[in-house]
Amino acid sequence: MSSQNASAPYYFVPGPSKWPLLAGLSLLLTMAGASAWVNDVSWGPAANLVGLAGIITVLYFWFGDAIGESEKGLYSQRIDHSYRWSMSWFIFSEVMFFGAFFGALFYARSITMPWLGDLDHKILWPDFSAHWGNAGPAGTIQEFKTMGPFPIPTLNTALLLTSGLTLTISHHALRAGHRGKTAFWLFLTILLGATFMGFQAFEYMHAYSELNLKLTSGIYGSTFFMLTGFHGFHVTMGAIMLSVVLYRVLRGHFTPDHHFAFEGAAWYWHFVDVVWLALYVVVYWM
Incomplete structure (x- = not known):
């Protein structure tokens, strides 16, 4: 959080977000891929990398939303x-x-x-x-x-x-x-x-x-x-x-x-x- 606004809500509650669901699915795919990888299953490495890419993408946009909320003065x-x-x-x-x-x-x-x-x-x-x-x-x-x-x-x-x-x-x-x-x-x-x-x-x-x-x-x-x-x-x-x-x-x-x-x-x-x-x-x- 970078800034606070005296007129901000008592406690800001963000609207519905798709990021928690996408983060959970990405984590699931990452761990499934890692488990398959160590057991020499052919699709393991690709699934693990796709899951990691998904986690990085979700974090980028999710933290971007939080930063945007802060810069708009919504945080008390x-x-x-x-x-x-x-x-x-x-x-x-x-x-x-x-x-x-x-x-x-x-x-x-x-x-x-x-x-x-x-x-x-x-x-x-x-x-x-x-x-x-x-x-x-x-x-x-x-x-x-x-x-x-x-x-x-x-x-x-x-x-x-x-x-x-x-x-x-x-x-x-x-x-x-x-x-x-x-x-x-x-x-x-x-x-x-x-x-x-x-x-x-x-x-x-x-x-x-x-x-x-x-x-x-x-x-x-x-x-x-x-x-x-x-x-x-x-x-x-x-x-x-x-x-x-x-x-x-x-x-x-x-x-x-x-x-x-x-x-x-x-x-x-x-x-x-x-x-x-x-x-x-x-x-x-x-």
Whole structure:
């Protein structure tokens, strides 16, 4: 939300919309296509891509409607509160999402692995070594090397921490009414996020080609790529959100007092930064 109008409705209720239905159908097609794809069904890849294209299209027009409503002065302070609570609960759901993956990593590394390596299980798997990054008790996994914290993960940590700083500077510039400075520091934040993703893509190529580390490399490979991959996806989504905010900054949609779209995207970006710090310590160091 960018602006508020004293004469706006007590609580603006939009008219009937086709976007929720189309979003649900697109999500259904995306997941059906993904399920078919991983099971080598021929129509899976095409259905997945069509579903993703549908989601992107729906989001573009749906958010466009919301932006248009805001610019028309239809939003009051109560709508602002609704957006803030909605974004807060969305980020909370993301906390639970990553909590599940961190929980799976903790269970596998701190509970299951010592249990499989105890004296009772030596009869079943005498060659099993209870160290993180092993090839499993059955010996069916190809040998691989684990990923260390240097140099790319550490560089990426510096990039994300710096991006949090540049985003904060941009926010202060917006509150001070300096549109040019706001746009510059926001663009720099997006550039740092894009650089992060470039380094992560290089890290994945290094993992596959030189370490033989893949998603199929046992529980280590599964948890590594699930955590880092989903985080990278969130960085990508955050960069897209900030890019939309940058476009709106350049269009003059925001005022120093009313700019929740900027704040909501900033909340999300800082959340992604915090998740990476936890991931950097738990996945790469421990």
